[in-house]
Amino acid sequence: MVHGTPGYRGTRVGITQGSGPRHQSDHGAGEQLPRIRVPFWCAKGHETQLVFLKLPDEQIPRTWDCPKCGLPASRDPGHPASTRPEDEIFKSHLDYVKERRSSQDAEVVLAGALERLRARGVLPDQLLGDA
Incomplete structure (x- = not known):
């Protein structure tokens, strides 16, 4: 079934109840939602x-x-x-990774990823300066 209205419409604070999208000229119609x-x-x-x-x-x-x-x-x-408390402060993805892995673990994971890229020909040795 095809509808004549564009997409989905939602409401948020400041939108009048029962009004159409903002780009329509009748956005003054409807009841103002109470705000504080x-x-x-x-x-x-x-x-x-x-x-x-x-x-x-x-x-x-x-x-x-x-x-x-x-x-x-x-x-x-x-x-x-x-x-x-210090444990509730925002942590980046890298912070969480550092909690799970040591520097040695990271070196092993990095070496494995580089080896797989080289084997697929995605990462030539010349770019890394390994030649």
Whole structure:
């Protein structure tokens, strides 16, 4: 079955309920969804104001990462959120790999990968300076 409307449409904060896509001229039709602005403060005093749908208080997050410094921010300016323990700080893929493998293991894996590339002719020895 073929529909005359383009793709799927979703809703987000700021979109009016029952309205069409933004590019249509009738986007003023419909009922405005209720929103609230919630401030968060980090330990360094940065204030961040976020907009949420009007939800019960227990459904709005108590903490939020500060976009300026990355520290946790709380909704109470007098009591900043406690800092994260070291094990909760963001880790890259390489950090996780380093936790699982030693430098010697990495050398063995790298040597094996290079050998397979050379065997397939993908990686000529001249590029590595092994000649």
